[in-house]
Amino acid sequence: MSSEKDVEFCPECAAILPLPDKREFVTCFCCKFTIPIKDFDGIEIKSKIIFNKRKTKNAGLSSEDQAAGPTVDRQCAKCGNDGMTYATRQTRSADEGQTVFYSCPKCGFQESEFS
Numbered sequence: 001m002s003s004e005k006d007v008e009f010c011p012e013c014a015a016i017l018p019l020p021d022k023r024e025f026v027t028c029f030c031c032k033f034t035i036p037i038k039d040f041d042g043i044e045i046k047s048k049i050i051f052n053k054r055k056t057k058n059a060g061l062s063s064e065d066q067a068a069g070p071t072v073d074r075q076c077a078k079c080g081n082d083g084m085t086y087a088t089r090q091t092r093s094a095d096e097g098q099t100v101f102y103s104c105p106k107c108g109f110q111e112s113e114f115s
Contacts, residue, residue: 008045011035074102078109 005059010017010028017035020026025034069085076084079105088098106112 076104079107081106
């Protein structure tokens, strides 16, 4: 324990204590240890929420995957090019088929097929 009382954690079992309410004691959910509510007097708890930056998805493929990969005889629906590259990813549960992502090397159009 630190030099100050660490009332966020139970001193007996180290479980996170519930927030104080209007009762006279705070009771640990795990070991039933009790702490008087006066021990929480003057304590200020600060929290900070950090959101991760949103990543843009480009049909599930990175820019490296869009250009790379084997070529298949598939016509691009946008420009009519006769060859598209493809990559597969397991986007659903393991007992379901893979998702095939097609990219046109000419115009960059992308489409996917669930198999």
